[in-house]
Amino acid sequence: MVAEAATAASGIITSSWIVVLLPVISALLTLFFGKRTPGKGAVYGIVALGAAFVMSLLILWHFVQGGGTYTSGVDWFTIGPFRVEVGQYIDGLAAVMLVVVTTVSLCVHVYSLGYMDGDVRFTWFYVVLSLFTAAMLNVVIAPNLIQLLIGWEVMGVCSYLLIGHWYEEKQNSDAAIKAFITTRIGDVPFMFGIFALIFATGFTTSNISAIGELVKSHELSSALVAGAAILLFGGTIGKSAQFPLHVWLPDAMAGPTPVSALIHAATMVAAGVYLVGRMYEVFINAEPWVLQVLGIIGAITMLGSAFMALIQDDIKRVLAYSTLSQLAYMVASMSLGPAGRNAAFFHLFTHAFFKALLFLGAGSVIHAVHSNNMSDMGGLRKPMPVTFWTFLVGSAALAGIAPLAGFWSKDEMLVSASEGHELLFAIMLFTAVLTAFYTTRMVVQTFFGTYEGHGHPHESPPSMAGPLVVLAIGTVIVGFLGAPQLHAPFFKWVFFDEPEALHFEAWIALVGTAAALLGIITAWKLYSPKRETDPLRRFGGAWNLLEHRYYIDAFYMKGIVYPVRDRASAAVYWFNQHVLDGIVNGAGAAARGLAQVVNLFDRGVIDRAVNGVAGTAGATGGLLKYIQSGNVQRYMAFLFVGVLVLAIVFAKLV
Amino acid sequence: MIRLPFVLFFAALLFSAGVYGVLARRNAVMVLMAIELMLNAVNVNLVAFGSQLQDVTGQIFALFVIAVAAAEVGIGLAIVILLYRNRESINVDEVNLLKW
Numbered sequence: 212m213v214a215e216a217a218t219a220a221s222g223i224i225t226s227s228w229i230v231v232l233l234p235v236i237s238a239l240l241t242l243f244f245g246k247r248t249p250g251k252g253a254v255y256g257i258v259a260l261g262a263a264f265v266m267s268l269l270i271l272w273h274f275v276q277g278g279g280t281y282t283s284g285v286d287w288f289t290i291g292p293f294r295v296e297v298g299q300y301i302d303g304l305a306a307v308m309l310v311v312v313t314t315v316s317l318c319v320h321v322y323s324l325g326y327m328d329g330d331v332r333f334t335w336f337y338v339v340l341s342l343f344t345a346a347m348l349n350v351v352i353a354p355n356l357i358q359l360l361i362g363w364e365v366m367g368v369c370s371y372l373l374i375g376h377w378y379e380e381k382q383n384s385d386a387a388i389k390a391f392i393t394t395r396i397g398d399v400p401f402m403f404g405i406f407a408l409i410f411a412t413g414f415t416t417s418n419i420s421a422i423g424e425l426v427k428s429h430e431l432s433s434a435l436v437a438g439a440a441i442l443l444f445g446g447t448i449g450k451s452a453q454f455p456l457h458v459w460l461p462d463a464m465a466g467p468t469p470v471s472a473l474i475h476a477a478t479m480v481a482a483g484v485y486l487v488g489r490m491y492e493v494f495i496n497a498e499p500w501v502l503q504v505l506g507i508i509g510a511i512t513m514l515g516s517a518f519m520a521l522i523q524d525d526i527k528r529v530l531a532y533s534t535l536s537q538l539a540y541m542v543a544s545m546s547l548g549p550a551g552r553n554a555a556f557f558h559l560f561t562h563a564f565f566k567a568l569l570f571l572g573a574g575s576v577i578h579a580v581h582s583n584n585m586s587d588m589g590g591l592r593k594p595m596p597v598t599f600w601t602f603l604v605g606s607a608a609l610a611g612i613a614p615l616a617g618f619w620s621k622d623e624m625l626v627s628a629s630e631g632h633e634l635l636f637a638i639m640l641f642t643a644v645l646t647a648f649y650t651t652r653m654v655v656q657t658f659f660g661t662y663e664g665h666g667h668p669h670e671s672p673p674s675m676a677g678p679l680v681v682l683a684i685g686t687v688i689v690g691f692l693g694a695p696q697l698h699a700p701f702f703k704w705v706f707f708d709e710p711e712a713l714h715f716e717a718w719i720a721l722v723g724t725a726a727a728l729l730g731i732i733t734a735w736k737l738y739s740p741k742r743e744t745d746p747l748r749r750f751g752g753a754w755n756l757l758e759h760r761y762y763i764d765a766f767y768m769k770g771i772v773y774p775v776r777d778r779a780s781a782a783v784y785w786f787n788q789h790v791l792d793g794i795v796n797g798a799g800a801a802a803r804g805l806a807q808v809v810n811l812f813d814r815g816v817i818d819r820a821v822n823g824v825a826g827t828a829g830a831t832g833g834l835l836k837y838i839q840s841g842n843v844q845r846y847m848a849f850l851f852v853g854v855l856v857l858a859i860v861f862a863k864l865v
Numbered sequence: 866m867i868r869l870p871f872v873l874f875f876a877a878l879l880f881s882a883g884v885y886g887v888l889a890r891r892n893a894v895m896v897l898m899a900i901e902l903m904l905n906a907v908n909v910n911l912v913a914f915g916s917q918l919q920d921v922t923g924q925i926f927a928l929f930v931i932a933v934a935a936a937e938v939g940i941g942l943a944i945v946i947l948l949y950r951n952r953e954s955i956n957v958d959e960v961n962l963l964k965w
Contacts, residue, residue, distance in 0.1 A: 841964030844896075844957055848888050 223269045224281045228299045230266050230309055231348040233259040234316075238341035245334035252334045253324055256341045260317040263348070267309035274303045275700070282354055282420070293414045300354035300420065303705035304556065308351040308485060311563045312478050314685065316344040318678035319473040322571050325675035326469050326578055336376060340473070343369035347478045350485070355417040356405045359486070363401075363450070366479050367394050373474060374466040386465035393459035397449015404442030408493070411435045423492035437497040441504060443490055451483025451538045454512040458764050460535055461519075464527040464583075468574030471527060476534050476570050477563040484541045484559055491552055494545070502546040509543025510638045512536070515761065517645035521652070522747055522757045525583045526573045529653050530566070533609065536642060537562050543635060544624040553702055554623035557693045560701070561616035564689055565608035568682035572602035575675050576657060579668035585656040587664035594668050597676045599658050601683040606654050608686045610647040611727040613720070616690035618727075623693065625719050640726050647730025655738040872913040880906035893948065893955040897941045904934045 237259030245252025284298020320340060327333050346369060349362030368391075375387030409417050411431040416422065425431055447453065452460035463475050474480070487494060487505070494501055513536045520532035537558070544555035575598040580588055592599045608617035621643060628636040662668070670676065692701035695715035737746045748754050759765060838849075879902055886899020908927040915923020949955050 839964050841961030842958065843960070843963075844888055851884060851888065 233263040234341040234345035264313040271306040299352040315477040322678040325672040373470040383465040386462040390459040394449040400442040401446025407439035440497040447483035472570030476566040506546035512539035520649040547627040551627035558620035561620045564685040565605045568605035575671040580664045589660040590662040592658040601679040619690040643726040644730040647727040651734035876909040
């Protein structure tokens with residue numbers, strides 16, 4: 212039985228690309244036939260994602276069995292020596308990501324049945340959801356940077372479409388535009404990074420593993436590699452919403468909650484971190500300051516956004532800032548070398564489960580009380596037991612309570628940081644306290660106390676509760692995959708070359724748990740008694756600073772957006788008035804002048820020629836008619852003269 | 866035997882007189898007679914050349930021309946009679962309906 216499954220798994224790995232193709236097909240089917248299908252086309256996405264999920268599990272099984280990396284591809288295009296393939300590169304990391312993406316996507320597809328029920332653009336929502344999943348899977352299996360870039364950009368478009376799903380409200384479409392443009396600002400350096408790497412290889416390859424080998428053997432100019440690494444990291448800053456391009460993610464919560472769970476928590480934002488891990492050879496073999504930049508950016512983002520999460524009233528924004536903070540954890544951990552990279556990936560893996568769970572749980576609550584604000588919630592523990600318990604599991608995992616998923620991965624990252632990076636270790640530990648604090652605050656305000664909103668909230672339908680339970684079970688068990696006491700199977704599958712980089716330090720686990728407990732107890736003390744105002748308002752100046760998002764958004768608007776927009780609009784206005792209008796008016800005047808010339812020509816030359824021909828014929832006829840006198844003798848005389856002339860001519864008498 | 870050039874000269878005179886008659890006479894009967902003159906000038910030529918070349922073809926052709934001329938005068942006179950009946954005149958200058 213096991214042997215059979217093993218062969219099936221190794222067989223299936225050669226066709227991993229089908230996992231990507233399935234959601235593409237479902238997106239097309241939903242697009243063209245969705246509205247005519249019973250259930251408005253959700254079935255295509257769910258079936259396709261179900262199949263993709265099963266395939267991903269089989270592919271992962273191949274690596275669990277100790278199978279090796281597989282890569283294949285077909286030629287796409289060739290420019291001189293530069294050959295680009297489209298294909299698949301499946302290693303343990305890709306297999307794990309396939310499972311994560313398909314799991315979360317499947318859960319979100321099912322969950323949206325309930326959450327989006329009755330939405331005006333229900334079918335379109337499923338189209339974009341499937342397309343997004345395909346793009347993300349494409350990023351995961353992409354063997355080269357060009358193919359990766361395509362998936363990367365399609366994700367950006369889908370993110371834009373889904374954030375602006377309810378575009379009737381200006382706030383939502385503004386958020387969509389903000390998200391798209393901000394990530395795009397990161398994508399520009401990302402593209403330049405890709406070009407720089409391809410340039411560094413002498414325009415021979417864009418293959419990720421080939422570039423990795425070249426960088427490893429120090430065959431490429433180190434300055435160029437360092438520059439390329441920083442440029443690539445620009446893409447990560449944009450997509451994973453790191454400081455200073457973090458501003459879009461909180462606003463992206465304007466999208467439907469399932470979208471926030473799938474794109475803005477579990478998958479797309481994680482793609483930035485995944486990219487750093489994929490290109491890790493480039494980062495780690497570049498000059499050391501590159502990793503230091505990663506660490507600094509990660510530290511700033513993790514601390515800054517954890518503080519932001521403290522004061523939010525919108526439950527989704529708490530989760531959004533929490534996502535920023537956790538992603539920054541991963542980025543910072545990436546800067547710690549291979550062990551940190553492994554830990555970061557493990558956190559990426561576990562975070563996808565519990566953050567998707569939290570978002571879907573928040574969606575369930577929002578669905579019940581018709582408000583995003585925690586001040587309208589409270590006491591939901593009783594009417595929504597499934598949501599409460601699953602949300603509690605997710606929150607505990609986020610706070611880092613043993614033995615849930617978040618504990619193990621956070622512990623690994625702390626262990627990596629403890630070895631010679633004391634400052635980063637301290638920041639991570641402090642962030643852990645804050646994380647536990649805002650998580651508890653969120654849970655207490657939502658589920659404990661008394662209900663503050665309107666109506667009678669009730670438990671969500673099974674299509675929404677089911678995915679919550681599935682993800683909660685995942686959150687409980689996936690942590691053990693990385694537990695050192697169980698020989699950390701996760702790390703064996705994913706990084707078969709260096710599983711020994713992992714170890715367990717009892718004191719760090721204790722300190723980490725203590726940090727989490729500190730945060731939880733403080734928050735419980737502060738928030739469980741009923742209060743009119745938030746206790747944190749006591750810190751007036753700090754609260755003010757946080758409420759204005761450190762004035763970063765305002766600075767971007769006043770310092771960059773308005774000047775650019777105003778000057779650009781003035782310039783465009785001038786251009787429009789003087790150049791475009793000039794061209795248009797000139798073209799009009801020229802056409803008019805030409806038409807007049809043509810008119811004159813038409814009347815003066817062509818008409819006159821035609822009339823002249825007719826007039827000449829008429830006049831000539833008028834003259835010649837007198838010859839036809841009716842007098843036969845005169846005709847005869849003409850005839851005679853004619854004959855004489857002919858006779859003279861032919862007889863050559865003259 | 867009369868020499869050929871004299872005969873040809875005589876025929877040419879006869880023909881010219883016929884042409885003059887056709888072009889200049891007002892009386893339709895006179896025009897018909899002038900046509901006879903032209904035909905007979907041709908006959909003279911035919912006979913003269915037949916005699917000169919010792920070939921009887923010319924004389925036979927002349928006989929045909931006489932026959933055709935008789936038929937032609939028959940039709941011509943019939944037209945003149947109809948003309949007179951309709952218009953009380955046989956002046957060809959007045960017969961000019963066939964015009965613009």
